[in-house]
Amino acid sequence: MGNKVTPRTLSGFMELLPQEQLKFDKIVRTLQDVYASYGFLPLDTPILESSEVLLAKAGGETEKQIYRFNRGDTDLAMRFDLTVPLAKYVAKNYSNLTFPFKRFQIGKVYRGERAQKGRFREFYQADIDIIGDTKLDIVNDAEVPSIIYNIFTNLGLDDFTIRINNRKVLSGFFEILELSENVTDILRIVDKIEKIGKDAVAEELALLGATSHQCDQILEFIGISGSTEEVIARLRSYGGANTMFDAGVDELEAVVKGIAAFGVPEKNYKIDLCIARGLDYYTGTVYETTFNKHPEIGSICSGGRYENLAEFYTDKKLPGVGISIGLTRLFYILSTMDYLNDNSVFGADVLVIPMTGDLSCAIQVSTRLRNSGIRTQIYFEQKKFKHKIGYADKLRIPYAAFIGEDEIASGKVTVKNMKTGEQRTEALDVLIPVIQEELKQNQAQKIISIL
Amino acid sequence: MGNKVTPRTLSGFMELLPQEQLKFDKIVRTLQDVYASYGFLPLDTPILESSEVLLAKAGGETEKQIYRFNRGDTDLAMRFDLTVPLAKYVAKNYSNLTFPFKRFQIGKVYRGERAQKGRFREFYQADIDIIGDTKLDIVNDAEVPSIIYNIFTNLGLDDFTIRINNRKVLSGFFEILELSENVTDILRIVDKIEKIGKDAVAEELALLGATSHQCDQILEFIGISGSTEEVIARLRSYGGANTMFDAGVDELEAVVKGIAAFGVPEKNYKIDLCIARGLDYYTGTVYETTFNKHPEIGSICSGGRYENLAEFYTDKKLPGVGISIGLTRLFYILSTMDYLNDNSVFGADVLVIPMTGDLSCAIQVSTRLRNSGIRTQIYFEQKKFKHKIGYADKLRIPYAAFIGEDEIASGKVTVKNMKTGEQRTEALDVLIPVIQEELKQNQAQKIISIL
Known part of the structure; x- marks a missing residue:
């Protein structure tokens, strides 16, 4: 052009x-x-x-x-x-x-x-x-x-x-x-x-x-x-x-x-x-x-x-x-005046990162999260891992969920808390209430914060 | 003019x-x-x-x-x-x-x-x-x-x-x-x-x-x-x-x-x-x-x-x-096409109707209802009772709560379900969960309804 x-x-x-x-x-x-x-x-x-x-x-x-x-x-x-x-x-x-x-x-x-x-x-x-x-x-x-x-x-x-x-x-x-x-x-x-x-x-x-x-x-x-x-x-x-x-x-x-x-x-x-x-x-x-x-x-x-x-x-x-x-x-x-609280807003709650070419498990996990009121995005692009996790970081998404071969085989999901760096592998039934609880705390944060 | x-x-x-x-x-x-x-x-x-x-x-x-x-x-x-x-x-x-x-x-x-x-x-x-x-x-x-x-x-x-x-x-x-x-x-x-x-x-x-x-x-x-x-x-x-x-x-x-x-x-x-x-x-x-x-x-x-x-x-x-x-x-x-569901939307959940000149009890009841997530309006105008209850009816507000002398004395509230006509006098602690339950059902109604 x-x-x-x-x-x-x-x-x-x-x-x-x-x-x-x-x-x-x-x-x-x-x-x-x-x-x-x-x-x-x-x-x-x-x-x-x-x-x-x-x-x-x-x-x-x-x-x-x-x-x-x-x-x-x-x-x-x-x-x-x-x-x-x-x-x-x-x-x-x-x-x-x-x-x-x-x-x-x-x-x-x-x-x-x-x-x-x-x-x-x-x-x-x-x-x-x-x-x-x-x-x-x-x-x-x-x-x-x-x-x-x-x-x-x-x-x-x-x-x-x-x-x-x-x-x-x-x-x-x-x-x-x-x-x-x-x-x-x-x-x-x-x-x-x-x-x-x-x-x-x-x-x-x-x-x-x-x-x-x-x-x-x-x-x-x-x-x-x-x-x-x-x-x-x-x-x-x-x-x-x-x-x-x-x-x-x-x-x-x-x-x-x-x-x-x-x-x-x-x-x-x-x-x-x-x-x-x-x-x-x-x-x-x-x-x-x-x-x-x-x-x-x-x-x-x-x-x-x-x-x-x-x-x-x-x-x-x-x-x-x-x-x-x-x-x-x-x-x-x-x-x-810098009085708006960045920790009171999140564009998504979880970024699901597929680690293999098989997306169906990642899609199922996302659907279950969404049905539990958790806003979930899947990273579909074929990029290096660093790029994928960097995406969650740049968008300030609080959790990343990795779906690799182990996860597909075991039916569990590895979830990383992007703020604390803490990582755990559990069944979704266990993870969902944990995520919901933290999200509730995030949502309760007021938009104006004057220190 | x-x-x-x-x-x-x-x-x-x-x-x-x-x-x-x-x-x-x-x-x-x-x-x-x-x-x-x-x-x-x-x-x-x-x-x-x-x-x-x-x-x-x-x-x-x-x-x-x-x-x-x-x-x-x-x-x-x-x-x-x-x-x-x-x-x-x-x-x-x-x-x-x-x-x-x-x-x-x-x-x-x-x-x-x-x-x-x-x-x-x-x-x-x-x-x-x-x-x-x-x-x-x-x-x-x-x-x-x-x-x-x-x-x-x-x-x-x-x-x-x-x-x-x-x-x-x-x-x-x-x-x-x-x-x-x-x-x-x-x-x-x-x-x-x-x-x-x-x-x-x-x-x-x-x-x-x-x-x-x-x-x-x-x-x-x-x-x-x-x-x-x-x-x-x-x-x-x-x-x-x-x-x-x-x-x-x-x-x-x-x-x-x-x-x-x-x-x-x-x-x-x-x-x-x-x-x-x-x-x-x-x-x-x-x-x-x-x-x-x-x-x-x-x-x-x-x-x-x-x-x-x-x-x-x-x-x-x-x-x-x-x-x-x-x-x-x-x-x-x-x-x-008449496919929009009137029962899925309400402008307010409760109309509080003061029956005496003393508004403070009505205001307190409203505040408690609001704090329980119930959208509450008070009817402040000095009109006949028929007019007050007609307001709830016209605006399709599902509940009317009457605060008269008896209610002020007893600390209870009389609530009328505007759809069924059913009326009960109870403490707010008892009424709030009942109202919340019905509102949840209203909110769950889908906006499009095709019979």
Whole structure:
């Protein structure tokens, strides 16, 4: 052949080597299993949608980043999140769904951002949402942090904090300060406090027209800290002046009490009055989750309560609460920090190595292993022994099973533990439980391991 | 709100209701588990690629169907199969891969076909391939049908036939007939015999310039049938005249003998000399799989052996063997024929229904159930009892657990089997094993059920 095309992958598109892909997939399965354990139903919407549908609500930055194109007469766009497709889906299938509708979706989304390290144009989001019909009980807002807690502990991370706030508390407070005209702007500024610091926040608030007294009040307020009981008590001291504020405090209290009932340890959650979430969309509870050791990463799981999921598509009032994990970015960060556990994933459990030209015994052994739940590959290529055993080594397969003339004659199998080098010749009936036991230990290893 | 956008999904894009999505996902997990049981490694390549890379080889019909567009200076295309991205991946990562490289990929691909019933523009393919470096043993070609066999029997289908042929046998035979100039055309015509019939094949062969004697010979040859031994014996009678033919028969014999060693029952495979697969790409073994009761569907799993996976990207010789399942189409067909088993999928196992305002006991019960591997949802909404129990019914949740004052006082739980209506009040320790046992039976139900 003459000219070759250079095989390359677009910048901003993650494509993993097998050992890394195994890790990514282990994370995905952990999420799927946790979501399913709470009764969330799977959903898989198209990646391509009509632009009219997908952009019913979009605007600003997001719209500029969208992969949009025409094919024939059709104006198409690739989804940029999983929320808009959910809104479309619920509005479209309203009469066929049972509410509260709990769904999870783990899928790729597309944003044509400026390429830079750690920024992806194609990336996975993992979303859960609980959608009510007209109403949705506040207890759902308390269940969500228990799911976040279960996700991260199941992945192997325990040094994280779920930060909880309520936008009604913030908005109500700003109304008390007679700053109600600027609530959205103030929330946007307050939301940046961790990034830009107190002074810069005060400066921006002043530019917005807040007096220095108002600034002080805001900074004091968002600085309230302590146990959840202490924070609720401090908030109650502002009570009685604004109904929205009081409703927000009631909700916040219900949520933090609920979280305790769900068994989330106190060290893993707190009220943080700085959290506002930039999006207009949230109307009550808001969440962010931070990795205590690495606050610089920002939130690794965020979400909140919204009043109306699908107002661009339907008159039905569909309140909901949900969270989203930016999985590709999280994976990239954990991988860069070397926090992913190589010993938690194996592409196969046993490599069967035939030592003679007669493969039938090797095939039978493999079938029996597979039927015992042991993932088994046979090395069929005619290579030197060194090459065959090297294959198991390179692929990190924990066991090699040799089937030579002795084994064929005796009906036994010689198995080598590739990690310890230990080798034994036994009947399969004896070997299978031993292998199963070690595999169970491997499978129980968490994917995130921080030493 | 004023004008609403009608929530709709593009035609040719499958978007399932939750109960159907559960079934689709059960199929996907079954495939993932079978592939993994043979040591195939997962792969997840981008959906968007540079057009130059993706279209290095494409042409004709396929190229016209591609979703291709520009963004800035970049000419982009959405993948139309999983083979080209695999070729790119292997060429790009050659030095980081261990050969034979066994990979599976289950992912969406895009083809802008004319919209019609049962045709999809976005659809899942489920592919496995085994790629060798320079060489790949023929035994791999025998392992592949054993994987096909395992996939379909694990899904619940047993009335299928894996049809096997070898293109060297066909090409060699046409050379014996001195028709070697037209081999590709003849293969294309022969491949259509099931669709268009013997006479139409003879007519097309005549148009190609074949004499009536040659036509008769071809039709007789591709009509050879019988047990695999009988067919091989008949083929041997043509032997000695053409080295390619003889090599093909040797390969075919090795493959069918290997399949038997892999334990595939004779009723599930046969040699079918009509099978050629349209693609130029295949050079040896070819497979098609048909659903005996429904030959009109055509092949539900096809593939074969190729000499050179990635010749457009690299000088390395990378032979391989693989198969592909058009999952979305298969799902559509099974669903239309009502062959998908509703009793094999459940979105949750237990719905906990709090009967008082005190939720803490309900939450504790749920947590214990979840920790026992039982997927548990709590009904939090303040609705009438009828509505609560109706929720379990509509979502087909097999058990409802009531937590009322009596239960809170006694520490017991009242559980109702939603199918039988049977209700019992017991301690959780007693109930959990009962529920687990029934769930195990549900989980063991195959997704395909043909009565």
